[in-house]
Amino acid sequence: MAEQRDDIEVTEEKSGNKTKLLIIVIAVMLLAAISLVAVMLMGGNDEDATESQDNAAAVKQAPIYFSVNDPFIVNFSEQSNDSVRYMQVKMKVMARDQRVIDAFNAHLPALQHELLMLFYSQNYDELQTSEGTKALQKKCLETINRVLKSETSMENELEAVYFTSFIMQ
Numbered sequence: 589m590a591e592q593r594d595d596i597e598v599t600e601e602k603s604g605n606k607t608k609l610l611i612i613v614i615a616v617m618l619l620a621a622i623s624l625v626a627v628m629l630m631g632g633n634d635e636d637a638t639e640s641q642d643n644a645a646a647v648k649q650a651p652i653y654f655s656v657n658d659p660f661i662v663n664f665s666e667q668s669n670d671s672v673r674y675m676q677v678k679m680k681v682m683a684r685d686q687r688v689i690d691a692f693n694a695h696l697p698a699l700q701h702e703l704l705m706l707f708y709s710q711n712y713d714e715l716q717t718s719e720g721t722k723a724l725q726k727k728c729l730e731t732i733n734r735v736l737k738s739e740t741s742m743e744n745e746l747e748a749v750y751f752t753s754f755i756m757q
Contacts, residue, residue: 649685651682651683652684652685653680653681653682654682654689654692655752656678656679656700659676659677659678660677673756673757674755674756675707675715675755676753677707677753677755678751678754679749679750679751679752680750680752681732681749682747682749682750683745684747685744687742688736688745691736692732692736695736695739695740699731699736702735706727706728715756721751721754725750729749732746732749733745733746
């Protein structure tokens with residue numbers, strides 16, 4: 589009889605463990621369901637999430653470069669004390685919107701004119717310093733964006749002007 593009692597106790601322990609396990613599984617599933625409902629209610633609108641993803645994508649667009657094929661050549665004869673002084677500049681521009689690059693290309697003759705006038709107005713000696721060339725680069729960007737704004741109704745601008753060749757002699 590002692591053996592039968594051990595079997596009954598083992599059976600009762602197993603059924604008690606199964607009941608506890610079942611209660612734990614149900615509790616976990618109930619908590620998961622409540623959490624899911626809470627996240628759905630507090631998560632907000634899908635349109636807001638899509639809009640914020642679009643804004644992040646707009647900020648992180650890849651740069652688009654456009655090369656101005658013809659170099660700008662400027663003669664500094666009036667500043668050179670009867671010496672021949674020239675400057676040759678090759679440039680590329682960068683924007684993150686293809687429409688800006690297209691507008692730049694469409695208005696290239698006007699932009700070339702304005703940039704040549706800017707280059708002619710520079711002082712030869714100042715351009716021989718790195719500060720002078722950086723200032724000229726900044727003036728080029730400002731000039732291009734000013735012309736593009738006057739010719740188009742675009743809000744975006746060029747982000748950078750790069751001198752790919754800058755020769756002075």
